[in-house]
Amino acid sequence: MPDNKSKKADIFAVAKAARVSPSTVSRYFNHPELLKSATRKRIDSAVRRTGYIRNRAAQTIHGIRSGTIGVLIPTLDHAIFAEVVQAFSDTVAAQGFTILLASHGYDLQREYAILRKFLEHRVDGVVLTGLDHDEAVFQLLDSQEIPCILMWNYATASRYPSIGADNEQAGKLIAEHVLSLGHRRIACMFPPTHGNDRALARREIVLATLRSAGVTVPDEWMLTTLYSISDSKQDAQRLFSQFERPTALICGNDILATGALFGAAASGLVVPDDVSVVGIGDFKGSSEIEPSLSTVRLPARRIGYETGQALATAIIDPASAPNVSLHCAPELIVRKSSGPPGQAGHL
Amino acid sequence: MPDNKSKKADIFAVAKAARVSPSTVSRYFNHPELLKSATRKRIDSAVRRTGYIRNRAAQTIHGIRSGTIGVLIPTLDHAIFAEVVQAFSDTVAAQGFTILLASHGYDLQREYAILRKFLEHRVDGVVLTGLDHDEAVFQLLDSQEIPCILMWNYATASRYPSIGADNEQAGKLIAEHVLSLGHRRIACMFPPTHGNDRALARREIVLATLRSAGVTVPDEWMLTTLYSISDSKQDAQRLFSQFERPTALICGNDILATGALFGAAASGLVVPDDVSVVGIGDFKGSSEIEPSLSTVRLPARRIGYETGQALATAIIDPASAPNVSLHCAPELIVRKSSGPPGQAGHL
DNA sequence: AATAGTTTTGCAAATGTTTTCATAAATTCG
DNA sequence: CGAATTTATGAAAACATTTGCAAAACTATT
Incomplete structure (x- = not known):
């Protein structure tokens, strides 16, 4: 049972509890294979006892990935966007990413502000919805070196890679x-x-x-x-x-x-x-x-999934990433609401 | 136009460009009223020229709030949850918060893991959906000192404050x-x-x-x-x-x-x-x-809004926060699909 | 023009990690 | 059993910022 009121559950506290150095504790998390299994066990128990939780902020300032992806949509109120986001989120969550979500309500000014917020949080990648965005948004992205994908719509000549339906x-x-x-x-x-x-x-x-x-x-x-x-x-x-x-x-x-x-x-x-x-x-x-x-x-789930895959690889292994657009083709579904015109033209 | 390829757009770069010390740049962002307006202008321009973006990760390790709130829902695929999340997100975004969103798909094990992730990111507060959660989840929350609200359902005797419908x-x-x-x-x-x-x-x-x-x-x-x-x-x-x-x-x-x-x-x-x-x-x-x-x-938008307000104040001003549950009463809506039973009981 | 008071700025320490380099411990081999 | 090699650990610097304290730069007052 974690010590509720332990002043500071930082890496030093754990180190002391396990009678090792802070460096070793760090390695326990990042390169466990370098540790003797006995030390590993000792730290394991120390972590448990102190209730320590890693501080990603502290990692992030070392240039280590933050493990977050910014997702920017018009609104969740359209079920179809919720569906895309859900599929995207599931996909990247499986790779250890957490998403920062924000909606701009079709206001392109807000989009820029939100993107800046995302960047302040040092997201590892960004997803925007649709192809059209303020030029300032694109310039901001240009100046960063994180991958960005335009999700939902597809076009061959998009400013950034696009994954979606045409x-x-x-x-x-x-x-x-x-x-x-x-x-x-x-x-x-x-x-x-x-x-x-x-x-x-x-x-x-x-x-x-x-x-x-x-x-x-x-x-x-x-x-x-x-x-x-x-x-x-x-x-x-x-x-x-x-x-x-x-x-x-x-x-x-x-x-x-x-x-x-x-x-x-x-x-x-x-x-x-x-x-x-x-x-x-x-x-x-x-x-x-x-x-x-x-x-x-419009294959929403597939679009979310493909975008998630593409962005995750672009982040994890930028070299291998082809970083290309992908067309998820729309498909005509003929059901019962359409048929040949009837006789009755007028009232 | 920001210098695209400037090696490091950190506070030092800005300081140099503005010919002030890094501390002054920091103050420019956090306590602008302490600066002479001339210096403020100089830094303003330097920020623009260097394309500097604040690093919240670096702030966060000083115990400063991260400006993020973790939102944990079962799924976005139910439009009603999407609606609650949208309302919540809008509300807290207006106060400067960004949300971390994750869904557990009704798997309580995953909920614990996601909560840990949130805490690693040092979220300033947490929203869970519903009243029932794994005891481990509650214990984890107990050991942290961040506010948590159970959103969507209401009950007088909930383990954490609940805001929602009964x-x-x-x-x-x-x-x-x-x-x-x-x-x-x-x-x-x-x-x-x-x-x-x-x-x-x-x-x-x-x-x-x-x-x-x-x-x-x-x-x-x-x-x-x-x-x-x-x-x-x-x-x-x-x-x-x-x-x-x-x-x-x-x-x-x-x-x-x-x-x-x-x-x-x-x-x-x-x-x-x-x-x-x-x-x-x-x-x-x-x-x-x-x-x-x-x-x-079930007043989804209101629930999202109220939860957002309550959590934001609990974060910003923990002292004032009553931190109590709130009932958003459900309301019977009689329309056309119900009526007295007809004669035809059998086929 | 000198003094006291106020405002503005800089220095350096602190924050919680990771990582390089060096050292200590363990293992292998002749 | 000792030397050579490998493996495991620790010390300290680095990361990007904030902040307490002190020094410098102004103002106002005489």
């Missing part, structure tokens, strides 16, 4: 799916794109894909909707109650699509007979909803 | 609601309770409340279902296809309830006419689903 491809996949079903009267619902390069990229590519097939989306069918089921339900309901009504609705993510599904039900429409609804993301639950949602899967 | 009350509220509607033929669906005191407490109190109203739940109506929409949908469907069918189903959380709602739909039952379904949690989306879910709200 948004353009995701948008293209879903747009093509809708087109291939024969839809021409198509509406879109996307979240506000301010400070959110992902949403922006998706919208652009969806519109471009439709356009190149000769389909244009009229302004009043181009919805900008907050990331919430209630908002999207409401907006969808309003859309569906117009005289001219689309035969398909492409949503920027599965949350919006879920709300749209509810909105359709509330408007008395049958999905997919009256209207098709598709999303992007394949969030948890998207396969279970009624009707199950056609969408594009 | 599970018993939540379970009681929902059970009483179902009883008050007139149901007597009631089924229950709860997640596996191993290593999960929350789920266990909820189930016990629900059953006890029913029992004290003279209602017993037959074994085959006592479902243990994995935390997933697909599992709960399946299990609910199986339950609803039995010859004898309950008029109400109480679910241990809203995810299970959501699945059960889908299961009911798939079985051709109308909620709440044929069967009532209720949950616990009031997760995001529970109000938007069709039919909207009757449940008990």
Whole structure:
């Protein structure tokens, strides 16, 4: 039982208790194979008796790795980010790292400040979410010599290695799916794109894909909707109650699509007979909803895992690290919420 | 523009660049009011030029606070925990703290190991999830002199201050609601309770409340279902296809309830006419689903916020800290998924 | 212009480790 | 059994900062 009130449980206290020098105690932790097994045992017991806990801060000032990784995300409130972070955290935890987590709420100024905090803590590596960041952020990273990975999105020409899904491809996949079903009267619902390069990229590519097939989306069918089921339900309901009504609705993510599904039900429409609804993301639950949602899967767990692996090796063995981007391809998932356009065009 | 390749951007480099002593640079950061504004300016520019970033590790070994808080949760995969963590993180970030986050996946052994890691990093405080923890964890905390709060659940006699909702009350509220509607033929669906005191407490109190109203739940109506929409949908469907069918189903959380709602739909039952379904949690989306879910709200954001406030003050000003538990009361939310039992008792 | 008082700065010790180098102890070999 | 070699341990310097104390630089007062 550790001595609760022992003044200082530092390496000296342990050394005294084990009747060895502090250096030996240090070696006990860092190079145990150098010790005689008898001394090892003695120190072992001393550590237990004193309740000593190593002080990583003291190690860190020797240039030794801190064993921490800074993870910077927009918010945990989107389950998909929570999922990525969970996978990442599990992966690097297995290699002995602990994560520093902070969210910037899509405020790029805050991102810079948080990154500085991370660096003050001497993190061994950094993960940012998405490809777009303030130039100051990149410059700060340039001046440090720790690895950084841009997680979640993928692009060949990213400023730092990126590991994630190609948004353009995701948008293209879903747009093509809708087109291939024969839809021409198509509406879109996307979240506000301010400070959110992902949403922006998706919208652009969806519109471009439709356009190149000769389909244009009229302004009043181009919805900008907050990331919430209630908002999207409401907006969808309003859309569906117009005289001219689309035969398909492409949503920027599965949350919006879920709300749209509810909105359709509330408007008395049958999905997919009256209207098709598709999303992007394949969030948890998207396969279970009624009707199950056609969408594009962004492999969150895999992205988290791959990023964790890549960053951990980049930290542990910088030489071997290829430090390259990795594409975790999105995948079209066709379920029950999409089908060919029905007869019923008008009310 | 910071000197990218300056060998060492330590306090000495800054001191030289500003032609002052290192001590003065230290003061610039820690007690700026002691400096002449001219020197302050000089150092300011030197910091900029050298690209110096403070080293918190070096401060920490002086007994100065590390500015980190360890947060230990079961998993981020449950959106409700992500929500609590987000609220907590925002709250303490505003006070300058950064969080170390780790999840144990309901493995109490791992919890001990993670806590040790946190302590090695000299966190200024710790947050654990739930009331039940390994005795070794508590003893370890006892031996340290940093504040710890048990977040999420509340109990008057918790081993450490607890801030959260009273599970018993939540379970009681929902059970009483179902009883008050007139149901007597009631089924229950709860997640596996191993290593999960929350789920266990909820189930016990629900059953006890029913029992004290003279209602017993037959074994085959006592479902243990994995935390997933697909599992709960399946299990609910199986339950609803039995010859004898309950008029109400109480679910241990809203995810299970959501699945059960889908299961009911798939079985051709109308909620709440044929069967009532209720949950616990009031997760995001529970109000938007069709039919909207009757449940008990566990105020996640508030819990995260209150815990953040309490822990931050306990760290910054231990004297003033009352360091007491706080109950964030759960609240019955009656929506459309519950109603009086219908005529149709049998198939 | 000298004195007393105040503000600002520098020196050096301290913090809890790791690590290099040197020495002591143990082992191997002839 | 003693020399040569190997293995285990200790002493002290180093790491990046903070801080108590004292000295230096200013101000105000006469």
